Amino acid sequence: MNQVLDIVTSKKLTYEQKVMSLAHAAEDTLSILSIPEKTRYYFEINAIDDLYEGHAPYRPRYIMPDYEKFIKNGSGFLQIDPPKDLDELLNSLMILYKHVPSITGFPVFLGNIDKLIEPFLDGVSDEMAKKKLRLFLNYLDRTITDSFCHANIGPEATRAGKLILELEKELQNAVPNFTLKYDPDITPDEYAELGIYTSLFCANPAFCNHKVHKKTYSTDYGISSCYNILPICGGAYTLSRITLPGLAKVATSAEQFLNELLPDCLEALGNYMNERISFLVEQSGFFESSFLVKEGFIHPDNFIGMLGITGLAECANILMGQNGKRYGHDVDADNLADQIMTIISNFAVQFPAKYSKIANGHFMLHAQVGMDYDLGITSGVRIPVGDELENIYDHLRHSARFHREITTGCGDIFPFETTGRNNPSAILDIVKGSFSLGSKYISFYEENSDLVRITGYLVKRSEMEKYRNNQVVLHDTTHLGAPNYEHNHLKDRKVRGV
């Protein structure tokens, strides 16, 4: 019970962070999931990872409430009538957010926020709207103290979206992440350029390839947490990952990896995920008790299991062995990586996932971006920091190729020179080009920005500095970001521009 005492007596955690950590520790005293010997082995060699999701899942990892429905109907459980004006809307949302669970203890998805707000702006001046929205946004940043939280805007230009972008630039908040669903046929250039311009001040919003993602589900999709593309009115039960370098390390040859190890490990991971989902659906009581289900804000049919992949780069490099060929730089390494992706993708297509109706009874692939303890393991299918391709176009072509198989979230991050602010249309051209090739998600920040993207979430450099000096910090993601920033040399990310 030392861990519990450590939490209780920590001088680096806020009260709230302690309570969460204690809940986690309590959950982990249980061992109700049946985990076969072989699966345990894969856990031990760090080939399978449950990403701290806990030993007894009692809520889905990510929940994507149907906020439109909430606004239309209000909530009986929360005793909220449908809002009639902007004040009532923002207040209602603030109340509901508090009751949307997730793995982080905070809501990971705040809705298509511009669409929610837009109808309530009629007759409200810009100045008045900004005042109210400023309070709302600051409330979110200061109470949702975890950056794995996402709000969406677009693809249509809205007044609400524009006001939010202007405010974000001013406020420099880490929470929530914003993603602009971008479709060049729908989103006006001027609006997208405002998005890019804003991101070169506050690292928000990121850009999501709407044309590609809108086909993912039979329902509308949302972007949650750290780039998860999930069905609205549902979410993700779980995200467990295969840590490819861990598995590659025990391979005797590339052939053995491809033909034996990888399929075997995927099978173990698939069964493990089904085990988690079964407990959550059949025993945890979540779906029977949550008012979100009862009032139709989420539906069990709309949840999926995400199979995470990480460290494709290092895996390919390990399997290339002594010849020194590298992922991203050599055809052979890339072809091998492609083979790995194909095997994983084929596995997902045929392996039966429990209770996953909206995914046609299968798991869906996600480029998992990494954990604070990952050392020398690059996010998802990215090219490692420090090894980026000199030419950003080559880099983006490579991304487009490896984003292909990944349906529930996969993206790239590029720091840009400050001069990019003078010509957002140039960066928009790059986004257009990469999306036309099939790249799925892209984000930018300015080279000297206080707000930086770690793997997908935002952290302030100034806050990381405080944390390193043993000070208490508001956002728990700073705890994850600080070591990750160092381990993965994120300050060395190649800055783009001319």
Add this chain to the structure above:
Amino acid sequence: MTRAPINKIIPLSLVDGPGNRTSIFLQGCNLACAYCHNPETQRLCNHCGICVSGCPSGALTIAGGRVNWDPEVCISCDQCITVCPSFASPRVRNMTPDEVFREVQKNIPFIRGITVSGGECTLYPNFIKELFAKAREQGLTCLIDSNGTTDFSRFPEMMELCQGVMLDVKAWDEQTYQKLTGGPTNSVVKKNLKYLADCNKLEELRIVCLQEEVDAEAVISGIAETIGEKVTSVKLKLIKFRHYGVKGRLQNTPSPDEVYIQKLLQLACGFGFKKAVIV
């Protein structure tokens, strides 16, 4: 086959026109501006060999009285252009429009267009014409960045393909111009200004601002008089002089202060410029 000396091709340029563009820098210039920030593009290499021994990577060799450059080995340290006494560079490739376009093509679909710059690119009008013809076929927009000393109206085919010119107006008074650029006259620049405004191909105007060297006030008013109502639609860049890269008498000169540059911006606004910016 037309060939032109290419100093470099930048696949991604945020600063050479609207959107993302590939910029092609041609070697050689007919002026020698005191404030030039890439003086190594001014002249063609005379193969004197001075730069060869200082190259740390062995990218430069001399054979048969010619200096050769190996791009595979070069580490872009810029040592050679720093020591070159002739305002030249050994890293210049003589390329055909086809060869250049093959490099440009790799950047599609990420770019909106190309910009030819320099040096002074209009010293090679046939090359530009052929390159632009290829680029236009692929739907790329084609811009020229020029000091305006070539009479554009003499090259109708090139101008037909060119969608806009970014014109440097270096000085208005002829003596000021001569002292700054070493060029004989700015009358062609003024003629071009009118011509480009009339045919709607004035993409952008640039003034590098530095007190005592550049009569920026006169340039602003002169432009306004010449282009008339176009002042409202043409982008005017007031570029603060920076000594970075400069060789010669201005190499240690400080940038103009903010007050001066703001005054110029005010002046431009007063003359009706709607798209004047300081960079």
